[in-house]
Amino acid sequence: MNRYPLWKYLIIGLVALVGLIYASPILFPSDHAVQVSPAGKNTLTEATVKTIETRLAEEGLAIKKMETAEDQLLIRFAGSETQLKASKVIREAIGEEDYITALNLAPTTPAWLRSLNAKPMYMGLDLRGGVHFLMEVDMDTAIKKAMNNYKDAIRDVLIKKKIRYLGVSVKDQHLEVKFKDAESAESGQRAIAKMATGELDFSTQETAKGVTLIASLKESTLVEKKRFALQQNITTLRNRVNELGVSEPVIQQQGLERIIVQLPGIQDTGRAKQILGATATLEFRKVDVTSSAVDAARSGQIPRGTKLFQDADGNPVLLRREVIIAGEQVTSAAAGFDAQSNSPSVNLRLDGKGSKRMFEFTTANVQQFMGVVYIETKIRTENVDGELVRKKVEKKKVINQAQIREPFGKSFQITGLDSPAEAHNLALLLRAGALAAPVYIVEERTVGPSLGQANIDAGFKSVVLGFVLVLIFMAVYYKVFGLVANLALALNLVLIVAVLSMLQATLTLPGIAGIVLTVGMAVDANVLIYERIREEIRNGLSPQAAINSGYGKALSTIADANITTLIAAVVLYAFGTGPIKGFAIVLAIGIMSSMFTSIMGTRSIINLIYGNRKVSKLHI
Amino acid sequence: MSKTIQVINFMGLRKLAVIFSALLILVSVVSLMVKGLELGVDFTGGTVMEMTYPGAVEPSDVRATLQDAGYEDFTVQHFGSIDKILVRMAPQEAETQKDLIAKDAKSDTKAQLSNNILDSLQAKTAGVTMDRVEFVGPQIGEELREKGGLAMLYALAGILIYVALRFEFRFSVGAIVALMHDVIITLGFFSITGLEFDLTVLAAILAIIGYSLNDTIVVYDRIRENFRILRKQEPEGVLNTSINNTLARTLVTSLTTLLVLVALFIFGGESVHAFSIAMIVGVLVGTYSSIYVASSSLLMLGVTKESLLPPEKEAEDADELADLP
Numbered sequence: 001m002n003r004y005p006l007w008k009y010l011i012i013g014l015v016a017l018v019g020l021i022y023a024s025p026i027l028f029p030s031d032h033a034v035q036v037s038p039a040g041k042n043t044l045t046e047a048t049v050k051t052i053e054t055r056l057a058e059e060g061l062a063i064k065k066m067e068t069a070e071d072q073l074l075i076r077f078a079g080s081e082t083q084l085k086a087s088k089v090i091r092e093a094i095g096e097e098d099y100i101t102a103l104n105l106a107p108t109t110p111a112w113l114r115s116l117n118a119k120p121m122y123m124g125l126d127l128r129g130g131v132h133f134l135m136e137v138d139m140d141t142a143i144k145k146a147m148n149n150y151k152d153a154i155r156d157v158l159i160k161k162k163i164r165y166l167g168v169s170v171k172d173q174h175l176e177v178k179f180k181d182a183e184s185a186e187s188g189q190r191a192i193a194k195m196a197t198g199e200l201d202f203s204t205q206e207t208a209k210g211v212t213l214i215a216s217l218k219e220s221t222l223v224e225k226k227r228f229a230l231q232q233n234i235t236t237l238r239n240r241v242n243e244l245g246v247s248e249p250v251i252q253q254q255g256l257e258r259i260i261v262q263l264p265g266i267q268d269t270g271r272a273k274q275i276l277g278a279t280a281t282l283e284f285r286k287v288d289v290t291s292s293a294v295d296a297a298r299s300g301q302i303p304r305g306t307k308l309f310q311d312a313d314g315n316p317v318l319l320r321r322e323v324i325i326a327g328e329q330v331t332s333a334a335a336g337f338d339a340q341s342n343s344p345s346v347n348l349r350l351d352g353k354g355s356k357r358m359f360e361f362t363t364a365n366v367q368q369f370m371g372v373v374y375i376e377t378k379i380r381t382e383n384v385d386g387e388l389v390r391k392k393v394e395k396k397k398v399i400n401q402a403q404i405r406e407p408f409g410k411s412f413q414i415t416g417l418d419s420p421a422e423a424h425n426l427a428l429l430l431r432a433g434a435l436a437a438p439v440y441i442v443e444e445r446t447v448g449p450s451l452g453q454a455n456i457d458a459g460f461k462s463v464v465l466g467f468v469l470v471l472i473f474m475a476v477y478y479k480v481f482g483l484v485a486n487l488a489l490a491l492n493l494v495l496i497v498a499v500l501s502m503l504q505a506t507l508t509l510p511g512i513a514g515i516v517l518t519v520g521m522a523v524d525a526n527v528l529i530y531e532r533i534r535e536e537i538r539n540g541l542s543p544q545a546a547i548n549s550g551y552g553k554a555l556s557t558i559a560d561a562n563i564t565t566l567i568a569a570v571v572l573y574a575f576g577t578g579p580i581k582g583f584a585i586v587l588a589i590g591i592m593s594s595m596f597t598s599i600m601g602t603r604s605i606i607n608l609i610y611g612n613r614k615v616s617k618l619h620i
Numbered sequence: 621m622s623k624t625i626q627v628i629n630f631m632g633l634r635k636l637a638v639i640f641s642a643l644l645i646l647v648s649v650v651s652l653m654v655k656g657l658e659l660g661v662d663f664t665g666g667t668v669m670e671m672t673y674p675g676a677v678e679p680s681d682v683r684a685t686l687q688d689a690g691y692e693d694f695t696v697q698h699f700g701s702i703d704k705i706l707v708r709m710a711p712q713e714a715e716t717q718k719d720l721i722a723k724d725a726k727s728d729t730k731a732q733l734s735n736n737i738l739d740s741l742q743a744k745t746a747g748v749t750m751d752r753v754e755f756v757g758p759q760i761g762e763e764l765r766e767k768g769g770l771a772m773l774y775a776l777a778g779i780l781i782y783v784a785l786r787f788e789f790r791f792s793v794g795a796i797v798a799l800m801h802d803v804i805i806t807l808g809f810f811s812i813t814g815l816e817f818d819l820t821v822l823a824a825i826l827a828i829i830g831y832s833l834n835d836t837i838v839v840y841d842r843i844r845e846n847f848r849i850l851r852k853q854e855p856e857g858v859l860n861t862s863i864n865n866t867l868a869r870t871l872v873t874s875l876t877t878l879l880v881l882v883a884l885f886i887f888g889g890e891s892v893h894a895f896s897i898a899m900i901v902g903v904l905v906g907t908y909s910s911i912y913v914a915s916s917s918l919l920m921l922g923v924t925k926e927s928l929l930p931p932e933k934e935a936e937d938a939d940e941l942a943d944l945p
Contacts, residue, residue: 450751462887520876568830
C-alpha cells in the first residue's frame with residue numbers, strides 16, 4: 001500500500017529539476033551597468049572607449065567589467081550609486097548628440113544557464129526604480145480636427161454642385177449645415193454623402209429659418225480615427241523614448257485612448273516629461289536648386305528667400321521660405337509599393353484645404369523638387385540666474401526630397417525610396433508630424449533607485465522571515481509530516497520563482513507580498529490532508545489506510561477551495577493595473593504550484609518513507 | 621464516529637454570534653456612511669511625493685517653503701524616518717475633460733507639478749532627492765474607483781456561480797453572506813481607523829474574498845460529506861460536527877497565514893503596510909465568519925440533507941419506494 005509508480009517519481013523529479021534550473025538565475029544578481037550605443041550612423045570608436053575609461057578613472061569610479069558587443073559598450077559597476085555617477089560622467093564626456101548613454105541591468109547568469117534561456121525575474125519599476133507614465137490621447141481634439149477638415153470639404157462640394165446653403169459650422173462632435181429649405185437640404189445631403197464615402201451619418205432638423213442638416217461620424221469611422229490617432233502617438237512616443245536612452249522601455253497601448261510608457265532607471269523625470277510632451281509637425285517646402293546648399297552652409301551666406309536645413313545625414317539643404325502645406329493638412333500616410341516604378345513608396349492624402357493648395361503649387365512647379373521638413377518642438381526648463389525659464393526648442397530636419405512629376409492634389413505618392421524599411425520609416429515620421437491629437441500625462445508613478453533597492457530588501461526579508469516561521473511551526477506541529485510539507489513548501493517557492501522567470505512576468509512589491517501570502521496559504525492543502533489523517537487514525541484506521549484515506553478525502557476539498565481563490569486572482573488580474581496585476585499573477589501561479597507540490601509532492605515522499613512496510617505509528 | 625474529540629457546540633452559540641456580527645456590521649456601515657474611507661491618491665487623484673532630505677527635517681519648514689512658493693491645498697508629514705518627507709497635493713481644480721483640452725499647457729504643468737515642487741525644495745535645501753512620485757489624474761482615480769467596485773462584484777458573482785454549481789444555491793448564498801460580512805467589516809475597520817485605502821488595500825480585499833471563501837468551502841465540503849454519513853442527525857448537529865471536524869485545520873491555516881502576514885507587516889516596508897493590515901484583519905474576520913456566519917446562514921436558509929443528495933440518488937430512492945407493496 002501507499003506506493004507510487006516510477007513515472008510519478010520521474011515527473012516530480014523532472015519538475016523539481018526544471019524548477020531549480022529556471023529559478024537559479026535569482027542567485028546571480030544583475031549588475032548595475034551603463035550602456036553606450038552610437039546614435040544614427042556613428043560607430044563606436046576605440047578613442048571613445050579610451051575617453052570613457054580615462055574619465056571614469058579620473059573620477060575614481062571603479063569599473064567592474066567592460067565589454068563591447070554589436071557596436072555597443074557595456075560597462076558594469078559594483079552598485080547603483082557608482083552607476084548613476086558614472087552615467088553622468090560618461091554623458092558629459094562623450095556628449096548626447098553622437099551617443100546614447102543608458103542605464104541598464106546586465107545579467108550575470110553563467111553562459112550555460114543563458115543557453116537554456118534561463119533569465120532572472122523581470123523586476124517591476126517599483127523594485128528597480130524608474131518612471132511609469134499613463135498618457136491619454138486627446139481624442140476630442142482629434143475628432144474636432146476631422147470635423148474641421150470636413151467643414152472645408154463640404155463647403156467646396158456645395159459650391160461646386162451649386163447647392164445653396166446658409167452656413168457650415170462645427171459643433172462639438174458634429175457638423176451643422178444650414179439650408180433654406182428641405183429640397184436643398186436633401187440634395188446637399190446627397191452631395192456630401194457622396195463626397196464623404198460613407199463616413200458620415202446624417203439627420204435633419206427643421207428650424208424657423210429653414211432646415212439644418214446634422215452630420216456626425218459613423219461609429220466605425222470614429223473607432224478608426226481613434227485607432228489612427230493612438231497609433232500615431234505610439235509611433236511618436238517610441239521615437240522620442242529612443243532619444244531618452246532607456247535600455248528597456250515599454251510603450252504599450254491601453255484601451256482605445258491611452259498609452260503606457262515605462263522607463264526603467266530614468267532619473268531626470270522632468271526631462272523625460274519634456275521630451276515626451278514635445279509636439280511635432282511637418283512643413284512641405286519647395287527645394288531651392290538655383291544655388292548650392294553646400295556653399296551656403298560653408299559661407300553662411302544664405303540666398304534671399306531661402307532657408308538652410310539639414311537632412312537626416314546632416315547634409316545641408318536649401319528650401320524656399322514659403323510653406324506649401326503644414327502637417328495638419330496631411331490626413332494619412334502609409335507605406336506601400338509602386339507598381340510603375342517598381343519601388344517602395346509612401347502614399348499620402350491631404351485634406352480639402354491642403355489638396356487645393358498642393359494642386360495650385362504642383363501645377364506651377366512640375367519637374368521641381370519638394371522637400372518635407374520634420375519639426376519637433378520641446379519645452380525645456382532652464383536655470384537662468386536662479387530663475388527657471390521655460391524655453392521653446394525647435395529641432396528641424398528634412399526627411400525627404402522628391403521631384404514633382406505631375407500636378408496632384410488630394411492624394412499623391414513619394415516613390416524611389418531605397419527599401420521598404422525606408423518607406424515605412426518615412427510614413428511613420430509623416431504620420432507623427434501630422435499628429436492629429438495631442439497627448440498628456442494622466443498618471444505618473446516614479447520610484448527612485450534607492451527606494452527600489454529598499455523595496456527589494458524589505459520584500460526579501462519578509463519572504464524569508466515568513467517562510468522560516470511557517471517552517472518551524474509545521475515541523476513542530478506535524479513532526480515528520482511537517483518536515484515533508486516543508487520540503488514541498490520550499491519546492492513551491494522554487495517553482496513560483498521559476499515560472500515567474502520563465503514567463504518573464506513582472507515582479508512587483510505587491511507581487512512579493514503575493515509570494516509571502518502564498519507561502520502562508522500553500523501549507524493549507526497539507527494541513528487539510530494531515531488533519532484528515534489524524535482524524536482517520538482516531539477513527540481507528542491503520543496508519544497505512546489512514547494515509548491513503550486522508551489524501552483521498554481531502555482532495556476534493558482542496559480543489560474546491562483553491563479554484564475559488566483562483567477565481568479571485570483572475571478577477572484581480574483582469575481589473576488591476578500594473579503592480580496589482582503582479583500580485584494576481586503570483587497568487588495564481590502560487591495556487592497552482594502549491595496544488596502540485598502539496599498533493600503529489602508530499603505524497604511521493606510520504607510513500608517513500610512509509611509506503612510498503614509495516615508501520616505501527618505515524619509521526620504526525 | 622469521532623467521539624474522541626471534544627465537540628464544541630458552535631451552533632448553540634449562533635444567536636450570540638448573529639448579534640455580534642450584526643453589531644460589527646452596523647458599526648462598519650454607519651462609519652462607512654458617516655465617515656467614509658480615507659481614499660488614497662489612487663482613487664482621489666492628486667500627487668504624492670516622497671522625498672529624502674540630507675539630514676533631519678521639520679515638516680513645518682517644508683510647509684512654509686511650499687507656501688512661500690505659492691502652493692495650496694497640500695499636507696506635509698514625516699514618512700518612516702525624520703529625514704523623509706511625504707507631501708500630498710490635492711488634485712488641481714477644474715480638471716474636466718473640456719478644461720484639459722481648452723488649456724493644453726495647463727495639463728502640462730500639472731504633470732510637471734512634482735518636478736516644480738522638487739525644484740522649489742531643492743532651491744531651499746540642496747541635496748533633497750525624490751524617492752517616489754505618484755500622480756494620478758482625477759479621471760483615472762474615478763475610473764479606478766469604478767473598476768474596483770466592479771472587480772469586487774465580478775469576483776462575488778464568479779464565486780456565487782461556482783459554489784452554486786458545486787454545492788447548492790443555499791450554500792452559495794451562505795458563502796456570499798460570509799464574504800460580504802468579511803469585506804464590510806474590513807472596510808469598516810479602515811473607515812474607523814482612518815487608515816489610507818489605496819489600490820493595494822483593494823487587492824487585499826479581493827485576496828480576502830478568496831481566502832475567506834477558501835475557509836468557508838472547506839467547512840461546506842465537510843457539511844456535505846457529513847449530511848451523507850450522519851443521516852440520522854438533525855442539520856444543526858451535522859453542522860456542529862462538521863465545524864468541529866475542520867476546526868483544527870481552520871485554525872492552523874489561519875495561523876500560518878497570520879505568521880507570514882505579520883512578517884510582511886514588520887519587514888515589508890511602508891508600501892505594503894496597509895496591505896498587510898487589511899489582510900490580517902480580513903483573515904481574522906474570515907476565520908470567525910467561516911465558523912459562525914457561513915454555517916449559521918445555512919441553518920437560517922433551511923438547509924437539509926435532501927438539498928445535497930445528488931438527483932440520481934433521489935431517483936433511485938423513489939424507485940425503491942415505488943417497489944414497496
